Amino acid sequence: LTGVWAYGETPDWFVVLVNIIGFYLISGTFGYAAKLLDRLRTTSQDLTQTNEELAAAHQDLEALYALTASLHSAVDVEAVQEMVLTAVTTDFGCERAVIGLVDPQENVITGWLGRVQNGPAGGTKLLTHQAKLPLTPSGGLAAESVLAGRICQATEEHCTPDNWLNTHFGMSGCLIVPLRWGLQPVGVMMVDLAEGDGEETRRRSLEVIAQQTAVTLGMMMTRQRRARETAVQEERARIAMDIHDSVSQSLFGIVFTLDGAIKMLPEKPEAALPALQQALQTAEAVRREIRRTIHDIWPEEMTAEAFAADLRHYATDVLQANNLRIRFDIRGDFGALSARARRSLYRISQEALTNIVYYAAASQASVCVDVANGRAILSIRDNGRGFEPEVALAQEHGREHFGLRGMQERTRSLGGTCDIFSQPGAGTSIIIDIPANMTLE
Template sequence: MFRSLETLFRANRVFLFLLLYRWLSLLPAIFTLSVEASPATRLSAAWSLAVAFLVSLVITIFNRPLNELVINHPSLLGIDLLFSAFILSISGGYHSPYFLYALSPLLAGAFFFQVRGAIAVSITFTPLYFLANSLGTQVNTTTDTIALMTQLAGIWLIPVLFAYPSILLKDINRAREELSSARDELAQKHETLETVHRQLEIIHDLTLLLQAAPDLLSVQERVLGAVTSDLGFSKAVVALVDPALQELGGWLVYPAEESFPAVKPLPLKPENGELFKALLKRKTFRTNAETLVQQVELNNWLSQSKWFVIPLFLREHSVGLLLVDESDGLSKERESTLMTVANQAALALGTTLLCIDRARHLAVETERNRIARDIHDTVAQSLFGIVYSLDACISMLPLQADEVRNELVELRSLASGAHDEVRRSIFDLWPSPLTIELFMADLTNYVSSCCRPRSFSVVFNNSGDFDSLPAGLRRTIYRMAQEALANSARHSGTNSARLCLNVSEDQVHLDVSDEGRGFDPSSALARSLNREHFGLHGIQERARAMGGECEVISQPGAGARIMVSLPINGLKHRG
């Protein structure tokens, strides 16, 4: 019911309804004209009907501009009120057949301006109505008075009653507009949700494909397949960054084209073209006949299409570039979906590249570890044996065999130099994960090889978390302990030494002691000056370089003790 009323009395149709009312309200006047017997009265009625008909015709013909005039200038209704009063005055006052016709401007005021309009036109028309009655006829009987008061009540009640449906219809129109706005908003949100859902489906499918990819090339192919097949782009190109060499290469186009040139990797430098600038600045851009890359064949091939260029990166790492052919146009929705897929592709490609890089570093470190252990367990041990075997031979020679002694001394010097060089190579190749267990085991093996054929033991006492120290600091402590224990094994004359290692919150304390024959620290330090960074002097130099201290305590016949104190967060931990 309300929908029917709304359709009938919508704002742009109200004036048409009023026109229909105006024409239908002339029916009583036409009926009166047909039943009039007196020629004079019939002529007067005909003249009144002609005037009303002419005015109604003019209003009908010019209904649109009159409609706008009334809405914009409500005071113009006063002209229609005057005309209605005039018709009543010339057609019999409260006996006039034009009473319903005279209500037309009152209904217009009620429809267009609601209650306030209804009251305003009723107040304005009331004196005009009394004036028309005074000019048209006289009130002589009680019946006349009742008729007059009834019409006056109609002048007030009918516009006010018509004003309320107008208010209701206005509220309905407002609610309809709000519902229409809400519907449009929901439709827009629905489209957004559909877009997001589609993006999630593409990302989900891409993630499943990437998880099953066996190598980097397969990852590239599946990323390009998602961009072209799922998003509908005609062509796409991807290039990857080698994190170790910092070069851009590995170009791949999908669908595959025989005309695509073979490209060598280029360094990540801005002078190599706009693509490299975009990757370094992490900015997307659209190509426009500029030099994309400083390789003629590839640049000529790329210049045949218009590309949307997307840099791919994972956190602070540059991963590569994704180029999408946008010759068919790129809407905001497709661009948003493309950027989402590109981010997922960057994550997959970047993770794969980082895994490959880490695997490569791990392989190198494992191989260095193997070489260091091979040298330590074979060549180094052999050189240690040669040195001490030569020492034994020299001591057993008779005093007159000077020439043989000189040769053996020279051989011992050469073997000792080779031994030092092997030790340096072992230190340079030593892997980063030096644990406390490996620390003690290797020192035990090293000291045993230093004093063959006799035995020498090391008593270890450690506290704190040695494994949490920086790798360079652990390696430095190992070197200091190795040299200190080698001095004890070679020169103390005893068969054991003690190593105490204490790791506190901000310092590391190393204490190596024995109960051997002892020595004069000043003389021993002077002799070690020509042994580079090895020996007692080397231990002190390393401690000072690390921001720590080294104290050598010994005297002849009273054993020896070397105490080192190093800050954990001090100077650079050099390996």
């Protein structure tokens, strides 16, 4: 325009307008294209980063799924610790990880198991330690994390006050994740993330691992505690049955003999002497039986002959069944019976003979053991007065009655059956069927 006006010419305003608009359009187009390219570049970088995060998250999810599936096959607490530590150090890139377990009885954290990476070759080693950290603030950051139920990030200080743990596991400035099953603390996991692996997603993955681990450990510890409690109750019941089957019956015989001796003393003191000697022998047998019960001593090498002889001695000397003829018949491979099976058959036979002597008024009885095809069948019969089994079992109630019901409970605990056949005036037959070989001694 300046040039045109300088020569005194009138400009073509349409051409001028077109040139101006073209100039701005061209410059604007190129400027927008540059901005668009910059945005596309930024978006591409964001998508690449998001894709990498998604790939890492997918990998973490696959590792979490594999870990969860493997935890269901763990056989004990230590196996759970090893599985979790392997996953944390291998699949989630942690250089080292440690798991400690809460002992509610002592209120401490103990049973430490750690996994440490060694060098660029990826070699690892497991370390164990039985340090006991008090589950109080004096137990350091690990105990505080468990008590508070929250994740703690240590800075440069040690995670525990135990020098051995700090030295061998190198746990300083680590991430501390409590293991809690509901409101119940079950342990603590401490991990040392490798450089560049401290993202929020990785931390969330570790939280999920801690939750799965806490559930598995909590359920396993609960089952173990209940199993121990059940075993204690069963052992108490077994001891009570043993005492009833042997000691209490023998004491009854001693009382009966002494009562008779006392009545004979004023007029026939010489006649009372044999009865007192018999009571002394019975008392000695009771002493041995009590010692055997306390220490649970039972010779595995007991033979069929010794089995029958001991029962005959029990009937004649302890129960004083002088007018009862007892026939013993041992068939099959008696040596194939486990110690527990022999002890159980012996106790059941004792109880059955006691019932025959004191309640059946029988003149004949038989005890037969037949071992064949992995089973042991005990048959005890008498020609006594008989009874109604349903009525007798219904009358046996309370903690102090371990007769017929005790036989059934003992047999049931062995995985066997106990059948009682009787009716008034027709005698009684008791059939016991149990496994011959039992591994739980």
